[in-house]
């Protein structure tokens with residue numbers, strides 16, 4: 781690790797500390813209302829872009845509740861996939877999710893698809909949209925996760941998938957209170973193309989000026 785990377789990682793650690801409690805400050809009623817508003821925006825965005833398959837996180841801790849989005853997608857016949865963590869190498873496998881019964885407590889206590897009921901999709905499979913979780917986001921596509929690098933690794937693998945046709949659109953979905961001025965980004969961190977919150981759906985078009993890759 782070089783000095784510049786070490787500084788960015790230290791800034792990320794500080795931002796994680798600052799943001800870790802923020803989502804939890806939303807009163808339950810607001811948490812539910814904002815989750816529904818953001819999910820409705822996300823569902824509208826899917827329709828507008830004729831998206832037929834998506835990867836989406838199943839919420840844990842105080843994350844935005846993506847269940848209304850998943851149910852909307854089921855109703856519209858959009859194929860829903862959820863990730864399963866492999867802690868050994870911080871990678872994720874993608875599993876088709878057809879009902880809530882297919883989920884079990886997995887890594888970190890996150891509800892994940894039971895692989896016996898829903899086997900992993902092939903490594904070549906690429907969903908048309910990927911909704912990422914985050915502790916913080918910025919308006920230039922910056923995203924801060926829990927620090928496992930799970931989504932960065934997924935991004936690193938997908939463009940190189942054998943036979944991958946269209947690349948997915950990467951969209952962050954979270955609460956407006958999670959949007960900060962700037963998330964520190966390393967070279968391996970990819971930027972989101974869309975940011976959806978209860979307040980709006982932001983299309984991020986600008987070229988990054990710091991050399992970080994776009995999702």
Ligand SMILES: Nc1nc2c(c(=O)[nH]1)N(C=O)[C@@H](CNc1ccc(C(=O)N[C@@H](CCC(=O)O)C(=O)O)cc1)CN2
Nearest residue numbers: 837838839840865888890913914925926927928930931
């Ligand atoms: N709903 C959801 N699913 C997700 C993610 C997410 O952010 N949200 N992830 C996004 O990448 C991955 C899981 N990443 C995680 C990484 C660390 C910890 C965690 O609890 N870390 C401890 C400290 C270290 C440890 O116990 O190993 C902590 O925060 O206290 C949780 C999830 C994949 N699935």
Ligand SMILES: Nc1ncnc2c1ncn2[C@@H]1O[C@H](COP(=O)(O)OP(=O)(O)OP(=O)(O)O)[C@@H](O)[C@H]1O
Nearest residue numbers: 792924925926927928929930931932933936968969
């Ligand atoms: N493509 C990759 N291959 C290997 N290691 C990677 C890759 N991308 C990121 N990493 C490493 O993973 C670690 C965590 O990265 P980072 O802090 O960006 O996680 P995060 O985006 O907050 O987490 P997550 O994606 O799990 O929510 C860092 O040490 C980073 O160098």
